[in-house]
Amino acid sequence: MRDSKGWDGKLRVGQQATIADPDADAMEESDHSDHDHDHAAPAEDAEPVEPNESDEDLLEDEEADTDEIDLVHCRIKSIPALRLxxxxxxxxLGLRQNRITRINMPSSVAANLTELDLYDNLIAxxxxxxxxxxxxxxxxxxNKIKHIKNISHxxxxxxxxxxxxxxxxxEGLEGLVKLRNLELGANRIREIENLDTLSSLEELWLGKNKITEMKNLGHLSNLRLISIQSNRLTSLSGLSSLKSLEELYVSHNAITDLSGLESNTKLRVLDFTNNQVSKLEHLSHLTxxxxxxASNNQLSSFEEVERELKDKKNLQxxxxxxxxxxxxxxxxxxxxVRLAIPHIMQIDATYVRVS
Structure with missing residues (x-):
């Protein structure tokens, strides 16, 4: 399980919101900041076939009919030099943790690719x-990207x-009607907007931004998961249209009460760790x-715990x-806690021993 520090960068999760890339935090503090200071991106008109640092052919042992290539941390600067x-x-094609500044792919290769991973490079x-x-x-x-553009096709x-x-x-997401998962964590976003056309969206990850309210989500009828941890939220309003919502992660905000979830009756996971909630209420309908x-809030009443949670048969x-x-x-x-919720299986990080 995650340690609930509010980070949701690079998430591949089940219902426990586990970070699938455990090095993401380290990269944020080390690799990426190193790139920022140590490597300057070349001019836009630089020679596209820049030789990579090693003269060796990184792919000389690869079978010609392979359908997958993964070159991680190989100091690659130029995609054309790979002769894909x-x-x-x-x-x-996976080219993580390299020094690539431009996406410059042979058209025959580009047309066949279904997955392109350029995580941790120098693309602006x-x-x-x-x-x-x-x-x-x-x-x-x-990477070093400031604007989402040139992907709507x-x-x-x-x-x-x-x-x-x-x-x-x-911005720039119009037309992506098949998009199921959108991850925009750890950027500088202040407002949720321009998502109306993403009718298939199921997961939206917005942790570590500067968002003050959840809004403009009404058209996302298939949305199943929202993570908006470490932002500037003060309430849970704006979710009333999301009837399919199953997982909500809003830790590390400034939320004071739990009203606003009246329509989200399918909710299975609710994380409001590190907020300012003083009363456990407005949860009775979440069967x-x-x-x-709910760690690190201002909850003080075991009576509220029993009243709101004792009848939740699926609560573990x-x-x-x-x-x-x-x-x-x-x-x-x-x-x-056990007296208030007799069927509970885990309290904090410890499983309940069955006598």
């Missing part, structure tokens, strides 16, 4: 994607990642709830550590 046209059946401008007609997954996380995209860039506005993450996990109800009586805290 040798691999006519290539569908998935989204361009060069005109021929990627079959692309389903595009990862441009941990990628109508087959299902997964799009722009985590840890310098993006201040959600499908399985996990409640609760986190209340760091609240007054735990800090005032740590020795009896776990027993009191």
């Amino acid at each position: 046209e040798r691999f006519p059946k290539l569908e998935r 401008h989204v361009k060069g994607l005109d021929d990627f007609r079959n692309l389903a997954s595009l990862d441009l996380s941990f 990628l109508v087959g995209l299902t997964d799009l990642y722009f985590v840890q860039n310098k993006i201040s506005k959600i 499908d709830l399985e996990e409640l993450w 996990t609760v986190y209340f550590e760091g609240n007054p109800l735990q800090k005032k009586g740590p020795a009896v805290y776990r027993n009191k």
Whole structure:
């Protein structure tokens, strides 16, 4: 399980919001900042076939009919220098943690690719994607991108990642009607906007931005998961149209109460860790709830815990550590939670022993 620090960059999660790339935090502090200071991007008119640092052919041992190539941390600067046209059946290309500044792919290769992973490079401008007609997954996380543009023609995209860039506005996504997963965590976004055409969207990741309210989500009828941790939210308003919502992650904000979830009856996971909620209320209708993450708030009443949660038959996990109800009586805290919710299976990070 994650440690609930509010980071949701590079997420591949089940219902516990586990970070699938454990090095993401480290990259944010080390690799990426190193790139910012140590490597200057070349001018836009630089010679496109720049030799890579090593004269060796990184792909000389690769079978010509391979459908997947993964070159991680190989100091690659130039995509053309890889001579990818040798691999006519290539569908998935991973070039993570390199020094690529431009997306410059042979058109024959681009047309066949379904997955392109350029996580942690030095790309400042989204361009060069005109021929990627079959692309389903595009990862441009941990780069230097300021504007989302030149991707609206990628109508087959299902997964799009722009985590840890310098993006201040959600834009340029019109036409991506098949998009299911959009990750924009750790940018400079202040407003949720321009998502109306994303009718298939199921997961929206917006952690570590500067968003003050959840709005403009009404057209996203298939949205199943929202992560908006470490922002500037003060309430849970704006979710009333999201009847399919199952997972909501809003830790590390400034939320004071839990009203606003009246229409979200399918909610299974609710995480409001590290907020300013003082009363456990407005949850009685959430009969499908399985996990409640409420650590480090101002909750003080075991009576509220029992009233709101005792009848939740699917509830397995609760986190209340760091609240007054735990800090005032740590020795009896776990027993009191068990009395309030007899069927609970996990309290904080510890499983309940069945006697």
